[in-house]
Amino acid sequence: MGKLKPADPIQIQAAQLALRKAIFDSTGQYMPVTYCVNEDAARFMVRSDAAGLLAAGPLSPDEMVYANGPALWLERPEAKVIQAKIRKHLDTGQAIPRAYLMKSIGLLLACNPATTATIESIAAGSMRVRGAAERLGGIWALSKRQRDFIRTWESESYREKLSRTTSQGSLQGRIAVVTGAGSGLGRGIAIGLARAGAMVAACDLDRPAAEETVSLIRQEMPGAAAAAITCNVTDETSVEQAYQTLLQRWGGLDILVNAAGVAPAYSLVNLPADKFRFALEVNLTGYFLMARAAARILMQQGMGGSIINLSSKSGLDASKNNTPYNATKAGEIHMARGWAMELGEYGIRVNSVCPGNVFEGSKIWNPEYIKVCAKKYGIKPEEVIPYYVNKTILKREIKRQDIADAVVFLCSDQARTITGQTLVADSGQVMVR
Ligand SMILES: NC(=O)c1ccc[n+]([C@@H]2O[C@H](COP(=O)([O-])OP(=O)(O)OC[C@H]3O[C@@H](n4cnc5c(N)ncnc54)[C@H](O)[C@@H]3O)[C@@H](O)[C@H]2O)c1
Incomplete structure (x- = not known):
């Protein structure tokens, strides 16, 4: 692959604003949204099976705890459509994802800026593994038992708490x-x-x-x-x-x-x-x-x-x-x-x-x-x-x-x-x- 060409800046901006609005409408949270110029994500995004591979659930405790699962696949930068997708995801009892992969745009992260680098590396690493696993016989995501165990794992909830921001003022996240x-x-x-x-x-x-x-x-x-x-x-x-x-x-x-x-x-x-x-x-x-x-x-x-x-x-x-x-x-x-x-x-x-x-x-x-x-x-x-x-x-x-x-x-x-x-x-x- 040659030098990675990021998507058009106007489209990226529209995607960031639409995702931010969708997260706000579905959770009430004010979240920054960062666009990442990431090669693994760009390669993965053009696969015809990208959405299916991401739907397979988290692969590792880090992906589950820090990124709240794999990147959520999004088709287009439309706040209403994204909101419906997030709502459906939340209705299954899962936490709001921190990574999103939008078709023709790339990787977007909705998280505290202090954790952006960590979540980018987890999300991109997971895409690399998912792509390779497919060639080697399929993805083995964490089972429900493993996920439940991690959720109640004391050290993981402590790590997760540390990764969250501490201030809770009247303008939190604005x-x-x-x-x-x-x-x-x-x-x-x-x-x-x-x-x-x-x-x-x-x-x-x-x-x-x-x-x-x-x-x-x-x-x-x-x-x-x-x-x-x-x-x-x-x-x-x-x-x-x-x-x-x-x-x-x-x-x-x-x-x-x-x-x-x-x-x-x-x-x-x-x-x-x-x-x-x-x-x-x-x-x-x-x-x-x-x-x-x-x-x-x-x-x-x-x-x-x-x-x-x-x-x-x-x-x-x-x-x-x-x-x-x-x-x-x-x-x-x-x-x-x-x-x-x-x-x-x-x-x-x-x-x-x-x-x-x-x-x-x-x-x-x-x-x-x-x-x-x-x-x-x-x-x-x-x-x-x-x-x-x-x-x-x-x-x-x-x-x-x-x-x-x-x-x-x-x-x-x-x-x-x-x-x-x-x-x-x-x-x-x-x-x-
Ligand atoms: N200090 C007061 O008593 C007082 C009272 C009422 C209202 N205000 C208002 O508060 C504001 C700030 O006042 P202050 O006393 O802190 O002034 P200040 O001079 O200490 O600070 C003004 C800041 O504006 C910046 N600035 C000036 N021109 C700029 C430009 N073109 N683009 C970007 N930045 C520019 C300066 O670099 C400076 O950092 C003003 O609008 C003033 O009218 C001040």
Whole structure:
């Protein structure tokens, strides 16, 4: 066999999304779906007896315990058809398979990314053995007695438990994209989503910063799935590539948090036009491009989803020396409302979160910006943080996790009836009427 040619990327993507939806509809589980360029699977897939050979049951304890049996044969990338096949399989008392062989596409795995390599090797090895066994007189799968023995085998159930993920948060298994995840609020939200069990793609223009966020997630949650993706939200091609990278890796999408933002602070009379246009580009065009691409995937996937625009209290209450910020942050809220109206029928909820001032880890609150604020209020730079905290009703400094908690809530099923809304998390500084 020459160099293996993978299937068409658009077909692979459609297969991943359809399988993910079918698993969700038949089990309620959010699962990543990975496509494997695997030679054994490709050779096996073209056999006319492939479906029959896979139906013979598990060959080894590993295939039974780690892969939940041999790969399930699928004819085409249609969620309804796959769901019916999975349902039939589950009705026989078997567990949901982790490997799938789709005609003309190849091997797809639906499992925790930490176990992908193990399951690929078990599934492909099993196909190799099945093909060879056929030539040598037929397949001897494990008997029912052997399978029952393994099921109750203490060491195997312990091994199986270890191979499962430990976190069980409100967003378990959901696939999330966070922009601006290399700093400040984006970073805090990426970490907060991971704490809630989501798989997080940390997108940022600044790649090393996004990688640092991923390593912070991994340090705290060694089993968590997190990936750094370079993305300039103002560039259409870069946005498309970021989603392609995500789909190749995990095969689906559930959550987008738009957080990459800028805040050029000038008085009206001193505001350069290019700074104004720059803010429109990042804060409005960037949010739009990310949401448009997300909505297309979410609609194709058919599992609903959640989009959050991270706006600001400045989107509700204008502040001085903040023309582009006031305009764009108000625009983000209003874009979200319109998107909520357009996407509701697909079960996609769109909401805005308006934080008050969050100083922790923010590059917006750089020394220059603090100086501008100090000047605005006639106070010293070191008095700026206490000054803002004192303006809140709760007299409580807002931390990144406070905003992450608001985002996690809106993305979770607990917020299932909430869309087109604006959640203000500002220790009570601005009241929405
Ligand atoms: N910090 C606050 O007080 C506060 C309050 C309310 C709302 N917000 C909002 O939170 C968001 C983040 O603010 P922050 O204070 O954490 O800012 P920050 O400057 O610390 O982080 C912004 C991140 O966005 C990235 N970024 C900038 N342009 C990008 C682009 N074109 N493509 C991809 N990534 C890009 C930067 O590299 C950076 O990592 C903004 O939307 C801001 O309006 C912040």
